[in-house]
Every structure is written in C-alpha cells, then in structure tokens.
Amino acid sequence: MKYHKKMEKTDNPKVYFRDKRVLITGGLGMMGSSLAIDLIRWGAKVTLLDALIEQYGANFYNIEKIKNSPNLQVIIADIRDKLAIEDSVKHKDIIFNLAGQVSHNDSLENPLLDLDINYRGHVTVLEACLKNNRSAKIFYAGSRLQYGNTQRIPVDENHPRNPLTPYATNKNAAEDYSNYCHKRFGLKTVVFRIANPYGPRCQIKHNKYGIVNFFIKQALEGNEIRIFGDGRQIRDYLYIDDLTKAFLFAAIPNQTNGEVYNVGSGVGISFAEMASKIVSIVGKGKLKHVKWPAEYINVETGDYISDIGKIQKHTGWNPSFSLEEGIRRTVEYYRSPQTRNRYLLPSQIFSPKSKFD
C-alpha cells in the first residue's frame, strides 16, 4: 500500500498518462478499446493497431465513445507485418501488446496460425522495439492457460507451466521472449497472465472464447445455456474494468519492469454458479447440462484461482467488481438489441458510422 500513497501524490494516473504516447495492438478488441477509453479520458495520445481478423474481437463500435477524439489514431495492420510494426512502435512511451489469436480451441485446429500470431507476432513487436524504441514500457497479455493443469489453487506465479495446447505453448514462449528482452537488453517488459476476462465490448458471435459474454447473449435472447459436465470446475472471472485498471496501475512504477503477474479477481466461482448468476440477473435463459465435448475435456486444466498477491503488492491495484456487479454491468451494455447486434454481425466491425471506413 506504500505505492498507493505515493500514487496519490505524483503518480496519479490522471496526471501520469497526460500526453503519454501509447500504442495498443489488438486495439479494437475488448481489452484494447477499454484501455483506450480510459487513456483518452486521462489525456494520453493513443494509437490503436488492429488487423481486423474475422472471428476475433475487433469491432469499431468498441471505440464509439472516443472516435472523435483528436488524441486517437487507428492503424489497420498486423503484428506479423515487420515493417508496419517497426514504424508503429517509434516514439511511444507505453505499448500494450494485446493482439492475438484469442481462441484456445482454435489453436488446436490451426496451430501454425496460432504460432505465427501469438508467438512470432510478439517476437516481431519486441524486435521492433529493440530496433526502434528501447525505452517504452511493453505489456504482453498472457493467459492463465499458460499453467496447464493446476497442481494447487490459488495459483501463484511460481506454479509450473505445463501448457496443454499450442495456444498456451505460444503464450509461454512469448512471455519467455519478453523476459529475455528485459534481462539482456533492459526492455521494460511486463507480462500479465490473465484469468477469464469478461465485460462490455467482448465479441458474442461464438463461444470459442469469452464464455461469460456468450452466456449473457444467450440469456438475453432467452436461449439455452449449455454447461459441460457438472459445471463444478472453478474459474476466476475478471471484470474488464478491473483488468484495465491493472494495466494502468502496472504501467507507472519501475518496480514492474521485467516482471510477470497473475491478474485475476482472486475469487473462485464454479462454472455452473457463474451461469446461474447470469440467468438470474438477466431473468431469462435456461441452463442445460451436457456431456463434455472431446475437444474441450482434453484441454481442461482443472480448477483455477489466481493468487494476485504479487501485483497487489507491487502496484497497489485491487480488483473491485464482484461477479454479480460485473455481470450486471455487462448485461446492461448488451441489453438493447441495437447494441447487441453490433457484436453479432461480422460485418459490423466496419461500422458505417465510423470515420475510419
């Protein structure tokens, strides 16, 4: 809490981020756009870079609120594009490297694509920083899936990493590469191993990732919500505003340079309970238990809860949204069919009302 005190004086985010030049890869996704909204509010100059790959989370509607800000720039480019990235990282103070192939299960179908985006793409960003910008703070969005089967809960950062899928393997490799760039060249890298995030601005077209959001959509439409097995597997669900705050808090102190942090709510809730809460809050939808599909059971990690002691200690960050409150706010966001449709139609990523078309 020492840091908290200090922050109230000089490192208040509202002061700290003013005029900071920030690059966010995957900037039109849930995480990137939520960060952008806060950063713009605090006076940062924000460049969003996104490849608009279908099935992933890019959506121009995500930046509806800030699209007219003079401090916002959007670049359509892919982190696999070396030249575009070498140019984009120049003169930035902070880089949130959040772009990714986001489906654990899709990595089983197309492992080389996952490798090229989720590992080689991040190496490309880091190498571009080595070439053109060694002073930026560089965040990498890893995943709790990097641990694979959990041997104990809560899981702290020293828990062995035995990834079960190409997705998790590539996330680990990208993390290791970040650490190497820190140790050898002094790059100010920070890696987050993120629990299950959810909230406004997540895609809800399919259930390949963002399951809380998908269930909310199902409930809002009065559909069936399918729970695999008995639904007793424990998960750690993290509301997007808490995650955004963690990124911002960790961006400020030097102590976070070169570190890896678990970021989650720190609270374990069973899958079935999460689904029940959604049905109860929405007031619609119906739970149905089904057998584990083979492609899921093989990559099931067992129960997971983040031990978030390290990031709390280093940054003063604390999650503040209960799952109920997070679901309520998310339901609120998608409640009107007009908003919801923006996240259902693939073509909506090219919003006709956007200045970026």
Place this chain on the structure above:
Amino acid sequence: MKYHKKMEKTDNPKVYFRDKRVLITGGLGMMGSSLAIDLIRWGAKVTLLDALIEQYGANFYNIEKIKNSPNLQVIIADIRDKLAIEDSVKHKDIIFNLAGQVSHNDSLENPLLDLDINYRGHVTVLEACLKNNRSAKIFYAGSRLQYGNTQRIPVDENHPRNPLTPYATNKNAAEDYSNYCHKRFGLKTVVFRIANPYGPRCQIKHNKYGIVNFFIKQALEGNEIRIFGDGRQIRDYLYIDDLTKAFLFAAIPNQTNGEVYNVGSGVGISFAEMASKIVSIVGKGKLKHVKWPAEYINVETGDYISDIGKIQKHTGWNPSFSLEEGIRRTVEYYRSPQTRNRYLLPSQIFSPKSKFD
C-alpha cells in the same frame, strides 16, 4: 535395472532395430550421423534428412563409413519445408528429430531464424506425424540451456525453465509442443535435454557451439585456447557415444513415451579443467584466460550438472566414458590433418568422393 535384464532377452538393440525404418533429421550432423552408424550396424533402414545449412554441422564425411550401405538413404530437405517433411515421416518406426539451428549465441543475432527452425520447424515435423504417421516414436533433441540460470545442481527435470535466449525459449516451446502432441493425440514423443555433447564428427570450424571440439582443434594446431573469466564454471560434458546409446536405449521401452529426460554424464567438471585435460592429452596448445565477452556473460547460466536418475531408471542406460577417455577418442579422430581438414572447409560438406553429389 529390471529393464536391463529384460533387454538382454527380447529387447537387445541388435535385435530390436533390425529392419526398423528410421528417419533422422539433421542426419549429417554429429548426433545424427553417429546414430546412423550404430543403426546401420544393427540392421535398421535409415533415412537421413539434412538441409546442409552452412555454419551448422552437416558434413558428408560423417557418413563415410556407411555411405555404401544399401540400408542408407539421404534426403536433402529442410524441416521448414512442410511438403518434404509430410512425405519423409511416412512409414517410419522411429524419428530422431535432431535438426536445428545449433548456436545459442547465433540465436541472439538472428532470433526469427532460430524461431523458424528450432520451433516452427519442429512443429512442422510433429504436425506431419499427426497427419501421416501417428505410430512412430519421435525424439526431440532439447538442451540443458532450457533451464536458464540454475538454482541448484545437479539439475533434475523438475527444475524451473527460465530460458535466457531465443534458442532456449524455442527449445522449450518445441518441447512443450511435443508434450502436447503426446497428451492430446498419443504421439510417442520423447524429449532429451542434453548437456554439452562432444566427440568425433562435430564441426570445428568455429567456436559458436561444440566448444570441447573447438578446443581440441586449437590444441592439435598448437594454438591458444581462450578461457572466459576464471574458468571455474561447472559443466557436464557428454561423449557422443554415450548420447547415441541413450537415444537407442530410450527408443525401445514404452515407458519413455511422452517423457522428458536430462541426458548428461552426471559429472561436473570446471571449464578450465576441461581445457587443461585437452592440452595435456594432445600435448600441444596453450591456455589463456581472457575477460568474459559481453555476448557470453549475459547468457551464462551458472554451474550445470545433469541429474540423470530418471533416464537411468526408465531405460537402464548409463554413461560409460570419462571426460579423459572421451577427449582421447576425439583427439584420435581429428589427429590426422587429412581428417581434420574435412571439418574445417565449408565446401567439404559436399564431399567429392561421396555418392550423394
């Protein structure tokens, strides 16, 4: 030693490998060619696949002894070449996937090349096996460098892996991918984390890897042998015949499927002592202590000794060459300038006397 007993009856390598179809990637390097010589002796049908990349270890002189065997086939192809690999893995009983970018230090200069060969290349081999051959036993040659800084010695397989370079990061990723293929699809993968191997058939053109061999060459030519720092760093040097034997022993039992093993001598010797032994056995050469160059000290792991208990228990394998004996045999191999020259001139990889030109 239960397995040892069993082996003497039915699993004697001389019987086991007869008519086995074996693919060795990196087949013209030190490890691949040494394995090939043993396998041909035991009646296996051996396909060597090699990309002949300069600076690496491919050398046609390595297979001088067996080049006329009707059981030997050589394919010039790269593990990054999906179609060539998909074809090559067909109908094989055992695949020794040893191809690689072999210099730890070169991975710092050209990290994307290292990624493409040492990780993406191996994913290509494993995916080819998933497509065309799910029954082969598939070895991957990892490295003791996967551990990074050692927290304790001897190092067992549960020691944390915190790689210090792209090379080590990519080796870890390839290992994780092997394990994933085993767990999810039942591929019979085996990973070796190999200590510092040396012996006949290693390149001696430069000191980027195979330092024992390079020192032997320096001593044979009466040159200076440069030791970084005080030379007290402990290493585990593994003679090639012991390594070859480990591959063969581990190929036979089912118990090794899906496992990761340290493979080393299990004996720690200081760098300076290794160099002294070379000078003393060769009877020429001169030791010189120099300062650690920056590009080495940054990736120095600290002392390393393999804990080899697991592979000993699972396979009955034991290393049998002392460092003195190994050096003696290696010196013997390179002693004549005629042989030595075969390993010095890059063009010698295309031996004019070979049938493969």
